[in-house]
Amino acid sequence: MKATITLLPGDGIGPEVGAEAEKLLLAVARQFGHEFTLQTGLIGGAAIDATGNPLPEETITLCKQSDAVFLGAVGGPKWSDPNAPVRPEQGLLKLRAELGVFANLRPVAPHPATAELAPLKPHLLHGIDMLFVRELTGGSYFGAKRREADAAVDECRYTVAEIERVTRRAAQLARGRRRKLTHVDKANVLETSRLWRSTVTRIMDSEYPDVAYEHVLVDAMAMHLLTRPSHFDVVLTENLFGDILTDEAAVLAGSMGLLPSASVGEGKVGLYEPIHGSAPDIAGKGIANPYASLLSVALLLRHSLGLEAEAAALEQAVSSAISDGVLTADLRKDHPASTAEAGNAVLQRLSALAKAA
Ligand code: NAD
Ligand code: IPM
Ligand code: MN
Secondary structure, eight states: OEEEEEEEEEEETTTHHHHHHHHHHHHHHHHOOOOEEEOOOHOOOOHHHHHHHSSHHHHHHHHSSSSEEEEEEEEOOOGTTTTTOOOOHHHHHHHHHHHHHOOEEEEEOOOOOOOHTTSSSGGGGGGGOOEEEEEESEEEEESSSETTTTEEEEEEOHHHHHHHHHHHHHHHHHHTTTTEOOOOOOOTHHHHHHHHHHHHHHHHHHHHHHSEEEEHHHHHHHHHHHHHGGGGSEEEOOOOHHHHHHHHHHHHOOOGGGGGOOOEOOSSSSEEEOSSSSOTTTTTOOOOOHHHHHHHHHHHHHHHHOOOOHHHHHHHHHHHHHHHHHHHHEEEEOOOOOOHHHHHHHHHHHHHHHHHH
């Protein structure tokens, strides 16, 4: 097939893990007989430095003209002054809004080999297979913001339509899995959460009677994630709660460098990014874990290009590299692999799988 993919490397380790994603896309095209046109755009701090704008118009145009977008990461100390007039993260939020990608899918299915390396007791990590569906274009991220003389306000607003569409997406995904949905909110305190709770209940009862569901308060969920993570299947939640809970879930996987994400909506262009940030503490050293990015490429192949066999082969290649102990410094202290070595290990395994297919 023919596809155009926009790469947005961004800041910090973004370009380092993005380079491995690019190598892999080219290898998938070569080995499976596809024609991928790759184009690169500016976003985040790099775009502020070059143009003053964290999401230049040219980048929006490139993204909208493509089939899918891969993003590395944005942000870093250089642009983090709380009084700065523009911020790298604004570029990413604007891109999500421009593409209309309201559902952020963040799968968490730890590899057995990394369970030994995670800080939690290995028996708690057995059988975890979760899919977070984080609402991505609403809530306090996008509500009105303002400064007052001695105060600041971030408005948290959700419409019924915004809740309905992401609930339907989560319920449909649950139908392809274990048919269990956990909706996470703070309905004992927040008005928006009460709207979420009644809307989720109505949609699930009337349209998805075959999917079991429960409501869990977010503070309790933060605990359940660590004490009984294998209980959960699809976890649906609003933007900010989903941001926080998925970094917590990265602990179950063993590292921030392992969790991928896919952001999708009704439009044709999907956005794929690791859930981690620009990791300023390790940037420039060539030691970042590229697997979250490579697994995000697998999600891109599956959700935007419909290449299920290629996506599954890539996931198998990453899994086999992990089984063989090809791990970066976040997961092994003795003889860690570099970012490029880990990327190359996946390339080699993918090539063997493609030949066998
Ligand atoms: P972070 O995710 O960048 O890093 C948190 C910790 O995880 C650090 O110790 C880092 O070294 C480690 N880590 C993250 N990714 C890793 C990888 N691939 N391999 C090995 N270790 C990894 O979070 P932070 O430090 O709180 O944020 C840094 C900057 O990144 C901020 O400006 C933030 O806004 C931005 N950020 C961007 C995105 C994004 O672009 N999608 C996501 C999260 C944070
Ligand atoms: C993420 C990041 C972003 C978010 C930031 C960088 C805007 O933390 O993708 O998880 O909060 O959504
Ligand atoms: Mn985050």
